[in-house]
Amino acid sequence: MPDAPGASLSIWREPVRDDWIDYNGHLSEPWYVLVMGHATDAVMDAVGLGPEYQAAHDSSLYTVEAHVRYLDEIRAGFELEVRSSIIGVAPKLLWIWHELWADGRLRATEEILGVHVTGGSSSRLPDDVLTRARSACIPPPPEAGRRIGPVPPL
Template structure:
């Protein structure tokens, strides 16, 4: 496990993309992530999900060396986060990432954050593969790797925020 807040940059190289499922991302809740209610602040759920996205990118061939060489990356254009349970300082977190769909330059994926065998948050994201000139198709080897990872969406994916009526 690496901690981006304390990690020293090394040479830019990517791990060899694997052929198995995406790796789990693990992180422990840090003291500075605790809010005025005594639990992990909502911004840090998103930070942990962001680190899990980085791990997914590394696993499919979109890591630092790819970004440096190609000038391309993922750009999140939509995200839906559900905060399901409180998390205390020192709690070990595990994030499972699922690829839900890939087409051309588009990627839909989801993260499920667990603590002590309970789901504490989910995040569903829609991202574009982008370069200096705007959005661009994934390289064939990355597209094929992502396509091979596509899973059925979990029951919670695809939801919208429930409407709240305006006062009469």
């Protein structure tokens, strides 16, 4: 659990693979999401929703909405670090905030809304998971909750 306001619940590290580099010479957009998906798995483990829980209860966290901001390019050879926090909790929902860092700079963020699902239907998170998630929850950063603005008329 975080030990200070703004501290990360979990940190996921992963190197950039050469085959993730696109024709522009930087990390292609689907790989940002893949790496932050691995970070979501680490958050699930941290709050008690890991593989053992999933197998025992036919339950998991499903992403129902995500918003990615690509802030800076990432080149081959970088080590990626995703700092993850829980920014909201409801009986069936977790809001997760990921910050993807490389070479000491923030490169991307992803905001995830996850719903707890059991046997194919939304369900209440277990009380122990809710307790852990609430104790780890931090205030959302100002960038959370943003959306792409309206499309201008043609």
